[in-house]
Amino acid sequence: MMKFGVLGTVEVRRGDEHLDLGSPSSRAVLARLLLSRGRVVPLDRLIEDLWEGEPPRQALASLRTFVCRLRRTLEPADRPTVLLTEPRGYRLGASAEQCDAEVFEALVRQADPQRDPQRDPSVALDLLNRALELWRGPAYAEFSHSTWAQVEAGRLEELKLAAVERRLATLLTLRRHAQAIPDLEAFTRTHPMREEGWRLLALALYRSARQADALSVLRRARGHLAEELGLDPGPALRRLEADILVQAPALGAPAVPSAAPAPVRIRCLGRDHLLDSVSDVLGAAESGDGGALLVEGEPGTGRTQLLRSVEALAGLRGMEVAWATACPLESGYAFGVARQVFEPVLSALPEEERARVLDGVTLPAADVIWRNRRGGDLSEVLHGLHWMTVRLARRVPLLVVLDDVQWCDTESLRWLAYTLRRLRGLPVALVVSRSAGVPSERPDTLEATCSLLPTVHLGSLPPEVATALVSEQTGAEPDPAFVARCLADTGGNAFLLAEQVRTLHSGERPEATARWVSGLLRAAGPGAAELARAVAVLGERATSDAVAAQAGLSGVRFPGVLAVLVRMGLLLNGSPLRFAHPVVRRTVLDEALIASQCAVHTGRTLF
Structure with a gap:
């Protein structure tokens, strides 16, 4: 099925293949038809828009030539099924699911809390993430000079900004302030006239025990609005500033709505004997001796399924679980996997308890994990992460699951190796998976780290x-x-x-x-x-x-x-x-x- 894209340069894909749409004029015809979302565009309107009110004498013949060229690219058969000729003009026979702009709008509508006030915020966050991932640049980017595209491009851009704000607000609802703050800083720099961004940034800072920074943000917002527009902040910003000054209880993070607990499912696809190895690892952690295991198998052998069973077993035993999945697209982000491990656990802690965990010897690690900035040299950060692990595990035994370690960033691999050498005496279990044979950007570091782990191998199903x-x-x-x-x-x-x-x-x-x-x-x-x-x-x-x-x-x-x-x-x-x-x-x-x-x-x- 073909996919049509306008959230960036205009493009058409058939599977993984990007189709060559030809000349700018042919691309403009397709873009104009996409803008009409399946409705007929009359010939005179197409001609008027394509030539900006100054069509040449042979405009109709040229238009038909452009359409013919497009059809040769788009149509799989002789009979047109995509670019259709109508009595008064042309239309594009594409469904809403084929057009990225329409998919984007549908996902944003689904994420609207007014449609389902009881929806789990994490579901709404997933919908908004999927919607925003569709953007590759400004909508109708190559036709931004064309009058016919400007209104629709502006409308889509406004929807995108509203979706970004809603996504950031959802992160705050989920108590993921540390993740939201860097994105909010970038958003307010690029869109300083949008007051909602300033409000969310100040609120996130306040809930992260950074009251002075929150007030400083509100002063910056006031300065931008006064300098650019000669206006005072709106009621929402003024009310937030007053509430921060008196530390109003209403500013605390809301309780995250909890969905019905999913049934625990332990399913090992014929590898039940491996649960004995897993139980030994979890038991070692519970007794304070520390445990570790590497699950290795060719792609598709069920490694992640086994890890989910490990997670379920740990939950039944009352352990806290921290999960991270390495990804090749993020393998260059220093400590990216370590952040995945620690951020959710830290976010769920009461503020006073989190402050105790992130104090003293853990400060260099806190700068990296919680404040998103590099603090100290590598050895100081690794030492801080070790003590952060110790403090978290003293509350309740901790299981750290790391999936697809072959794509882990270098710094997180070093943290993993550092922790493995210091597991003895800790109520911590480390269970790691590796896809056998998949190349790594850092093979020596990966091999050295994996050599520290007892290994179980997954093969074919009997x-x-x-x-x-x-x-x-x-x-x-x-x-x-x-x-x-x-x-x-x-x-x-x-x-x-x-x-x-x-x-x-x-x-x-x-x-x-x-x-x-x-x-x-x-x-x-x-x-x-x-x-x-x-x-x-x-x-x-x-x-x-x-x-x-x-x-x-x-x-x-x-x-x-x-x-x-x-x-x-x-x-x-x-x-x-x-x-x-x-x-x-x-x-x-x-x-x-x-x-x-x-x-x-x-x-x-x-x-």
């Missing part, structure tokens, strides 16, 4: 567990031949098996599998996608030399790229080269076919 999984997903006793087919296709990989069963049972396209494979090939690094595509296309002819030539990889690069894919469990090394799981080969072939069809339309070659 047939009896696969049968139970198929039964669970289909709601019926599975046919043994169907189970055998799914196991043959997926090799018992937990993720692939579950998706294979779901798509075969429902008849849907395996889009989740395609995204998963695409993500792994990106993670494998440059040349991996080309090599995998060559192995898929060549089949029985996939010798090393043939694959290297087809993928355009030199003799020097080829072995390294191949080794990564083999370590990740995607390929089997041999002659010919083969995929470890047939379903992955079919997925790569399907994606290659889509790419080749796009290449035909755009005049490009696949390899």
